[in-house]
Amino acid sequence: MKHSITLGKVSKFMGLGFLTTFKDLFTGKLEKEDFKNFLRKVVVPLASIFLFIGLWHAGSKSLYNIEADFRINKALEEQGQVAADAVAACIALGEDSSCQPNTLPSPAQVWGSYKSLLRDHNIISADKAAFIEKTAVLNEKRVADGKDPIVYTGRPSFVDQIFRSLQTVFAGFLLALLIAVPLGIFIGLSPTLKSSFNWFIQIFKPVSPVVWYLLVFMIVKTLLIGSSEDSSFTISFISVGLCSMWATLVNTAMGVSSVDKDYINVAKVLKLGTFQKIFKVVLPSSLPLIFTGLKITLSVAWMVLIAIELLAQSPGLGLFVWEEFQNGANDSNAKIIVAMFVIGIIGFLLDRLMLTIQNWVSFDKTDAI
Amino acid sequence: MAYLELNNIYKTYGQGENETEVLSNINLSIEEGEFVAIVGFTGSGKTTLVNLINGLLEPTKGEVLFKGEPVQGTSHERGVIFQNYSLLPWLTVGQNIFMAVKEAFPKKSKTELNTIVADYVDMVSLTPAINKRPKELSGGMRQRVAVARALAMKPEMIIMDEPLGALDALTRGNLQDEILNIWGKDKRTALLITNDVDEGIYMADRIIPLRPGPNATLGPEFKIDIERPRDKTEMNDNANFKETRNAIIEYLMDIGEERKSEAKAEFVLPDLSPKDFVNQFK
Structure with a gap:
């Protein structure tokens, strides 16, 4: 019971x-x-x-x-x-793909593609495990000799792409959180900062993810000049973060600047220091709004991720969709629809995750006072 | 020299054409250990007056002197009990009080502070609720927490801004007694703002009516010469009580009448008379 x-x-x-x-x-x-x-x-x-x-x-x-x-x-x-x-x-x-009608796949085809993607994942995982086992002894020696170990460079499976996308989105979300929440607190606390940052927020907020990607690309490319490292992951997560941070920034600033006057009076009467006032009064009271912002940020991050991965050629679901579209194989369209459902379901789960955290950490505003 | 002195206080809000004078020419002096009540209508500027005394607001003209020194900002020496409790909803009862005590006695150890918190929670008999959040408490319990929070900081003067205004009559009576009990222990100076004349008479040594704003100012004071501890039921038969109560109410009523007659405008009615219905239908 x-x-x-x-x-x-x-x-x-x-x-x-x-x-x-x-x-x-x-x-x-x-x-x-x-x-x-x-x-x-x-x-x-x-x-x-x-x-x-x-x-x-x-x-x-x-x-x-x-x-x-x-x-x-x-x-x-x-x-x-x-x-x-x-x-x-x-x-x-229905065997030769060159004569097949290339159009919206049926639900049965999509289901078939889903199963084939899973099969593909199992094959690749087995392959990877075998490779790791094979190279284990050699790698130990290489590490001991001070050389880089040999890593598996085969094609990533669909499931690997999903995890790669999740990595990118969480890195971007974390970046957005680290920039937007402190900045939002400063802006919310000081009317001067608010008016000096307002034009900045208003102009950059509506900029499309594609343009953010190009901007980040210009900067990161120069910063990493001469480095042989693959910068596509860095570029895509920074773009995702910059694209999605605005909701959190605006909500945090609003939450901080609209703290109940009674609480501010309490802070004054108790003579709390600035630091104490922010952490004991202002932040807890604006937490519900900050979390609303973070929830929007995460869903925006997930939405723009696909477009940015596609542009940045960074491995993940976005690139998967783009490659399947370019590929033009018999079941490419069906695979794109599978990716669409996976993207939708993961977006839904992320939203629920944030809602759960929000309910957990913040007090109910209606019950306040 | 008085303990708390207000000299020719004026307070205006807004600027230019929108300027309204809320308080004008307020003069008040309170002696150490005295319990003074200020009675007034809602919206007469009582909260503004309180905020001037506790340091949340500054007067436009005039000065507030506390122990001879002009008041600048808030101070732990003047504890405040707000009208709407103002407890932080994300902290428990204990944490709400602990936060205040920690600020008041920054040098004490955590165990000492916890003992103080426990003592004051016990004083307002809320020990079983120490780990509850304000939303789980009734209005009366919340106000008791607010009382404990203000007193735990050991202020030299307690300022209460309609502390019992939002409570039902029974809880109100109980809390009046509790506050008086606590006050009686060390006779700190107390200022009570209220809209209830009976409450003022029951609790205070002196009652001063606040004439309603704009341009609110203090009226003549009424001394309450009733022995403490006072008994509510006995007080109803006390001749002194009846007299003072009637005098204050009459004074306040007169102000009300004055206000009504001030707002008098002449409306000229058109000279009309009904048609002759009987003739009309003939």
Whole structure:
């Protein structure tokens, strides 16, 4: 019983309240009054998922037919009946990618690509493990001799790309946090700084991620001149950080400058020092707003990451999407859709993660005073 | 020389055309160990007056002298109990008080400070709630925490800005007694701002009405010559109490009347009379 209460609380805390309904369903605790609730929270969302997949399937089928008909007719007009029959046969066989209609893949194709990506990951992981095992003795010797160990340089798998993207986004998020929160506190505390930084924020906030990338590229390229190191990761995480930090900066400054006057009076009456005042009164009271900013920052970071990785040629999901698009293989389109879903789901999970941390660290403003 | 002296205080807000004078020509002197109450209508500038005394605001004209020295900024010598408790919601009861005590006695060790916190929490009988956050407490309990926080800093004077204004009548009565008890122990100088005449009479040695603002100024003072400890039920039959209470209320009512008559404007009504309905339908 105690366990079930915690599950309910935890899932609600994380904004995943629907999980409890599922649990009630499986433990058979569903009451008659709960049926309506169950309908609304489980059946309707499931139905909408199926409807979505159905519409997608129908849409991709009709797009496929449009493109197939076009190809057959084109062959008929330009090369005659024999060539048209050959094209039709080739499409029906579905093996040669050169004659296949290149359009929106169906849900089944996407699922197939997902499984093939996983298979690919398993093969690459096994390969990597074997390589590490093979080079273990040699590497030990190289390290002992003061040389760099040999590292695996094979193609990264889809799963590796996901982790690489997460690394980039967290590095960028951390950079945004380290710049925006202290700067926001200073700006919020001093009206002079606020007016001197205002133009800066207003002008740079709406700049597109692509331009940020180019700016960072110009600077980092010169700073790392002569170095043989791959700077694409550095460039992409700095760009992500600079792009996404504005929400946190603005929210922190606003939170700090709008601390309840009562709390400031308390700080004055107790004669708290500046440092104490900031850490004991101003920061705790603006924490909810700072976290709202950080939540937006993380979701913006994840969104611009894809575009920046694509530009910077930095390994990750963005580059994966771009390479698949350039690749033009039979299942490239399906793989792009897989990446799209993975990006969406990870974005959702990151958002929930921030919400959980936010609920955990900040007091409820409505209960204040 | 008086303990606290206010000489010809004027306080204005705004500038130029928007300038409004909230307080004008305030003169007040409080002796050491005295309990003075200032009674006034809501919006008459009571909080402004309090903030001038505790150092959160500076007077536009005139001077506030505390022990002969002009008041500059806040000081630990003058403890303040705010109207809306002003506890920090992210700290527990103990932490709220600890923060104040640590500032007041920076040289004491952590154990000593914790003992002081525990003592004062015990004094307002909140020991079971020491680890609770303000939102888990009732209004009365929160105000008790605020009282403990102000007193734990061992101020020489306590300034209370409508401390019981937001509480229900029963809790109010209890807290009045508690504050009087605590005050009675070491007779610190106390200034109570309130809108409740009975509360003022019950608690204070002297009551001074504040004429409502703008241009609020202090009225004539009323001495309360009732022996302490005072008893609420007995006081109702006390001739002195009745007399003083009536005098203060009458004074305040007169101000209210004055205000009404000041706002008198003549509205000329048009000379109309109803039509003759009976004739109309004939």
